[in-house]
Amino acid sequence: MTLAQRIAEAETALHDLMTGKAVVEVVDQNGERVRYSVANRQALVAYLQSLKAELAAEVAGTAPVRGPLRFWW
Template sequence: MATNAELLAEAEAARHRLLTGTLEAEIRTADGESVKYAAADVTRLDAYIAQLRSKIAPRARSIRVLY
């Protein structure tokens, strides 16, 4: 099973291919499903990339400052 970082790299590479003229790009999702994106689907692919980034990004913790 691919890690979220690997899935993110694949999704970003697919986005790059779409934006540089490839008509379709295919990626695997976390559940192993294969999804094809076309240039018109860049917004959908961006949402998937944002979802993966949010899973990878460290959670921000609030810090209590006492004076």
């Protein structure tokens, strides 16, 4: 799933939540399903903002380069 698709899905979930659906479900970047309800609307808003920030960094060319995990002793 692309970043743009995840943003669209999160925006749809937020819209559904704000227009009266009691619970919405989003698939996050790891493929895990996360359920949001009115009680944790702020968590969904924060998730959406983080996706948009990631997209902005990607477009600006400042996205962090992720390489293999290395441990330094």
